[in-house]
Amino acid sequence: MAKDEMNPAFKLIGTRVLRPDGLDKVTGRARYGADFAAPGMLFGAAVRSPHAHARIKRIDATRALALDGVKAVVTRADFPTGLTGEDWNLQENCMAGDVALYDGHAVAAVAATSALLAQDAAKLIEVEYEPLPHVTDVDDAIKPDAPAIRPGAADHSVPDGMPPNVVRYFEFGHGDLDAGFAEADIVRAQTYRTEATHQGYIEPQACVGQLGADGKGEMWVTTQGQWYVRWMCAAVLGLETAQLRVTPSEIGGGFGGKTTVFIEPLSLALSRKAGGKPVKLVMSRSDVLRATGPTASASMDVKIGMKADGTMTAGRAEFRMQGGAFPGSPLNEALECAFAAYKLPAVEHIGHEVLANRPKAAAYRAPGAPMAAFAVESLVDEIARELGLDPIAVRLKNAVREGDRSSYGPRYKSIGLVETLEAAKAHANYAAPLGPNQGRGVATGYWFNHNGDTSVSMAIAEDGTAQVSVGTPDIGGSRASLGLMVAETLGIPYEHVRVNVVETGALGINEPSHGSRATFASGKAAVIATEQAIAEMCRRAAAEWGIEPEAVDWVEGAAQPAGPNAGKFPPMKIAEIAGQMSSTGGPIAGHYEGLPEGVGASFGTHVVDVEVDPETGRTTILRYLVVQDAGRAIHPAYVEGQFQGGAAQGIGWALNEAYIYGEDGRLQNAGFLDYRIPVACDLPMIDTVIVEVPNPGHPYGVRGVGETGITPPLPAVANAIAAATGARLRRLPMNPPAVLAAIKAVRGG
Amino acid sequence: MSKIHVTATVNGDSVEFLADPRETLLDALRDHLGLIGSKEGCGTGDCGACSVLLDGRLVSACLVLGVEAEGHEIETIEGMAGPDGTLHPLQRKFIEHAALQCGFCTPGFLVASKALLAKTPDPTEEEVRYWLAGNLCRCTGYDKIIRAVMDAAAEMRGAA
Structure with a gap:
């Protein structure tokens, strides 16, 4: 339970109110991406490359267009040329140009009067390919004989002599690394590998797009960020950005994967070619897995020096990541998070960004941080075990605190790492007895959290209720948390506030709901906007009373004189002020546009107990504890939900999930049967402790809680398996065959 | 055709x-x-x-x-709800327990849970977890869904 559920300073913050979208979602009324229809709508389908790497020699749509009811076919020839940088990357990923770069890469799209007809027509579009040599593995892609995927794609950061698929290279760090390692009693270095995984949102990408010959367009789409959809579509299609209006639907999960575009520009291109009729595109699950952004795969060398008492003296991380055939893997974030929990006098980071014939990586919950944690937190555990030290004690000994310099440069402001470690140590799970073949693993994780472009408006209605317009789609209960903060600030019941996620025409630009920012950034903006409305209501009351506005306070939903000297008037309630607003000066509203300062980073510590079947190598999660610093939990149930959901995704990544490419470069498990995410019987209840070290940069102390929780599970589970079996797995996923082989290697040797 | x-x-x-x-x-x-x-x-x-x-x-x-x-x-x-909109106990408990985040999987979970409780009014946690293993949720980690179903089952048994 959040401490502040007991905090008398707040009436609403920290309470578990019902979410405002709950009724629509339990009755099936809520409208998601595929639930939208427009009059006269056509249906689209994409043609996708079956090859990992192939030159497109010819596309012939004659037979498709001959079908009755087929209205338009688009290829790259229907898109503008001359794009550069990320605009080009987006365009190329949405629709292949001369070369298909991965299995699933779109090469054409068709619109017809029904979805079945569109699928039939897609099969009739003839594409002639000349297959090219391909590479899908990150370590293979940097071998000297690897096929060059995009010669010349390397940027200026890459030193001469690097393999052609290395397109970005960087180093950063501080301190004397050699001196640090020399000071250590024990220095260990290991290599760790993680496979690509998918966000696995249950709702496939879906949109309805409409674009006229006048360059004006509309889109209804499932997305984490309607303004991102707008600028990306405008860039890919060469449109004026403000002429597009993008309305977000309810979103069926995103986890970062819906912060970019895939099919959205195709629906607009098809619409324009079909005379401006709206075109609906819905991805199949197979296409989602083959062609929307998974996360990167990583190959990571880590070296750590430690004294016998557990003091870490130096750390070095050299990571290679592939994020598909495009730059954009979360290499910086991974390296910046790698040693973030540790106060290290000397640290070095080296990054190699590598291209491979895979789909363009998209953000996935704390992008990069889970891989980095797997490598570093596994090695910390290995060394602690070798030295016979308690894993929490080692982390406490080296834990960063407020004022410490982080491994990636900036000094930490208020942070709660130590508090999460202490809470984990004190939790009953950390003392629970373990039986045969059982083991306990501990790991910490970190995420920066983020502010980003934020625009919010709020307004008072005629009856004294309030509306809030935000640009951050609600993926985990943010309308509830925003409603709580606005109601608390106004001093009115939570039920009197309606929070609306609005379309691009209604506000200035907003970044998506990413970076754990919705409750922090839109929340801070909404509180500032609300304070403006309160100030205006105080001015209206002051005018009515004939006193100075500064002499009016806002208390519990009413204006009242600030003190005896201000005059003696009964409090003027919000409903009264609102009811008169048309005759006292017009609408009462507030707004915020900016980059909310004061982001508060979040640390977490996880403790997991596993049992490993020595006969099959199967790992069962017995207990799972998430301890994380939320700053303040505005709605504790949805904070717990973020912790639990992040842990479940991390457990899936640790034990089961992986992109499996065949020798032919094709994805072999493009469906939920073979890309198996955790199901209900794979998991126990997931215990949570919400630590609250309030973020001074937010009016209610919010840090943001969405991402940190996926970071520790990968190493925590690996550490638990090592404790249970004596076998250390340094490669994910740790599925039964892998665990069994590791056990046999230990026992056989 | x-x-x-x-x-x-x-x-x-x-x-x-x-x-x-x-x-x-x-x-x-x-x-x-x-x-x-x-x-x-x-x-x-x-x-x-x-x-x-x-x-x-x-x-x-x-x-x-x-x-x-x-x-x-x-x-x-x-x-699932009554003709006048009265929610089924499962629907109400899903909202009360915060058993949904994005809500996309929620209709399927509710229908599947109703089928479970029709034949097994007093399920164990394990029975709920295995019955619902055919319903994927990517947001919640299942914890609050399982609690909501168990709580709804208890209420429905009490009401019966």
Whole structure:
């Protein structure tokens, strides 16, 4: 339970109110991406490359267009040329140009009067390919004989002599690394590998797009960020950005994967070619897995020096990541998070960004941080075990605190790492007895959290209720948390506030709901906007009373004189002020546009107990504890939900999930049967402790809680398996065959 | 391909629609009858987001053809609350326990849970977890869903 559920300073913050979208979602009324229809709508389908790497020699749509009811076919020839940088990357990923770069890469799209007809027509579009040599593995892609995927794609950061698929290279760090390692009693270095995984949102990408010959367009789409959809579509299609209006639907999960575009520009291109009729595109699950952004795969060398008492003296991380055939893997974030929990006098980071014939990586919950944690937190555990030290004690000994310099440069402001470690140590799970073949693993994780472009408006209605317009789609209960903060600030019941996620025409630009920012950034903006409305209501009351506005306070939903000297008037309630607003000066509203300062980073510590079947190598999660610093939990149930959901995704990544490419470069498990995410019987209840070290940069102390929780599970589970079996797995996923082989290697040797 | 006329009962109402023989029951519900509460998450029977009851039996609507509905009774999420909108205890408990985040899988979980409680009014946690193993949720880690189902079951037993 959040401490502040007991905090008398707040009436609403920290309470578990019902979410405002709950009724629509339990009755099936809520409208998601595929639930939208427009009059006269056509249906689209994409043609996708079956090859990992192939030159497109010819596309012939004659037979498709001959079908009755087929209205338009688009290829790259229907898109503008001359794009550069990320605009080009987006365009190329949405629709292949001369070369298909991965299995699933779109090469054409068709619109017809029904979805079945569109699928039939897609099969009739003839594409002639000349297959090219391909590479899908990150370590293979940097071998000297690897096929060059995009010669010349390397940027200026890459030193001469690097393999052609290395397109970005960087180093950063501080301190004397050699001196640090020399000071250590024990220095260990290991290599760790993680496979690509998918966000696995249950709702496939879906949109309805409409674009006229006048360059004006509309889109209804499932997305984490309607303004991102707008600028990306405008860039890919060469449109004026403000002429597009993008309305977000309810979103069926995103986890970062819906912060970019895939099919959205195709629906607009098809619409324009079909005379401006709206075109609906819905991805199949197979296409989602083959062609929307998974996360990167990583190959990571880590070296750590430690004294016998557990003091870490130096750390070095050299990571290679592939994020598909495009730059954009979360290499910086991974390296910046790698040693973030540790106060290290000397640290070095080296990054190699590598291209491979895979789909363009998209953000996935704390992008990069889970891989980095797997490598570093596994090695910390290995060394602690070798030295016979308690894993929490080692982390406490080296834990960063407020004022410490982080491994990636900036000094930490208020942070709660130590508090999460202490809470984990004190939790009953950390003392629970373990039986045969059982083991306990501990790991910490970190995420920066983020502010980003934020625009919010709020307004008072005629009856004294309030509306809030935000640009951050609600993926985990943010309308509830925003409603709580606005109601608390106004001093009115939570039920009197309606929070609306609005379309691009209604506000200035907003970044998506990413970076754990919705409750922090839109929340801070909404509180500032609300304070403006309160100030205006105080001015209206002051005018009515004939006193100075500064002499009016806002208390519990009413204006009242600030003190005896201000005059003696009964409090003027919000409903009264609102009811008169048309005759006292017009609408009462507030707004915020900016980059909310004061982001508060979040640390977490996880403790997991596993049992490993020595006969099959199967790992069962017995207990799972998430301890994380939320700053303040505005709605504790949805904070717990973020912790639990992040842990479940991390457990899936640790034990089961992986992109499996065949020798032919094709994805072999493009469906939920073979890309198996955790199901209900794979998991126990997931215990949570919400630590609250309030973020001074937010009016209610919010840090943001969405991402940190996926970071520790990968190493925590690996550490638990090592404790249970004596076998250390340094490669994910740790599925039964892998665990069994590791056990046999230990026992056989 | 010519369409086939289908008559069925959906949520107690007699309905008719014209189905392409290749269309699924899920397509028919969503595209012909406007019942968009059943969701397509995979189209291959792996995710459970399209769970409906066919003559009282839990099925994935994406694995049933629309024409197969002829003469049968189908219950979807839209038929779960009472005619006056009174929520089923499972629906209410899902909201109270914060057992949904994005909500996309929620209709399928609710329909599947109702089918469980119809035959097993007093399930263990393990029984709930195994019964719902055919419904994927990516947001919650299942914890609050399991608690909501167990709590709804307890309330329904008490009310019975």
